[in-house]
């Protein structure tokens with residue numbers, strides 16, 4: 087573009103000077119002509135600058151369209167119904183699952199039944215299949231063999247959205263948006279009223295610190311909640327889960343990485359959230375799993391042991407071994423070491 091402008095000015099100068107010499111044009115006319123020419127080129131120059139940005143925007147637009155056009159692997163089966171309000175019983179019936187391209191099965195003939203309101207801890211080494219089990223509950227994938235039943239009905243009988251609406255999830259790193267606190271909580275249930283949002287925040291022990299923020303519930307959070315502490319972020323995430331009123335709750339290492347005090351408060355909030363709800367907890371902290379109604383010890387995709395903490399300790403199997411190992415590394419849960427992240431398995 088610059089070359090074009092320069093060449094054009096040079097040509098006009100060359101021709102203009104000839105005309106001036108011939109007396110057909112005054113030097114003043116030529117000067118004015120060149121000034122106008124430069125002014126006329128200005129918007130063209132700017133357009134050239136914008137083409138780079140336009141190209142970037144087009145590429146981003148194409149990515150957005152790609153995402154919108156992605157067909158999810160899991161589709162509603164033909165004749166799928168809206169799920170009724172679940173009571174919370176969950177059954178895995180000989181569930182086998184392998185990832186596409188995965189070398190061996192991620193879950194192998196997994197069977198267990200969970201009663202409504204029961205708290206289940208999923209324990210096992212890394213890569214044993216805990217997250218896969220949780221992903222199947224959320225129906226991110228369907229089992230290759232076997233069935234998953236909610237209140238006695240195969241998940242595939244129901245529309246995916248109507249199932250997911252009834253499950254609350256709190257992850258280790260909850261994703262908060264650069265939006266108001268209110269909107270971040272209401273993301274769990276878009277129909278929630280202000281009163282419901284506040285009730286959820288109270289349950290999550292978040293109401294008081296929210297009120298202390300500069301604009302209370304209207305305070306805009308930083309990207310990914312960067313303006314809050316880890317514990318505060320988790321409490322907003324718990325409020326988001328609570329506002330859903332879901333009968334099934336999944337907790338995936340929700341207190342990992344928090345300091346002692348934050349862990350204590352978040353645990354209190356989690357106790358409130360999970361009261362009376364069927365709960366699956368993935369945790370590396372075996373002291374936390376002691377409180378579960380049932381422990382499923384998973385290794386290489388199989389449930390090797392299941393029962394209450396005392397039952398599994400009496401069994402003296404893999405779970406007991408792991409527990410003793412952890413107790414050896416962190417013998418006393420003092421105020422200072424807390425044992426929160428006792429051991430990375």
Ligand code: ADP
Pocket residue numbers: 185186187188192210211212213214215216217218219
């Ligand atoms: P855990 O949560 O107990 O650490 P995972 O459920 O994440 O275990 O993993 C179980 C097995 O499945 C592992 O062997 C892991 O490598 C494999 N796996 C997990 N996610 C995927 C994936 N998206 N694609 C292929 N293999 C996977």
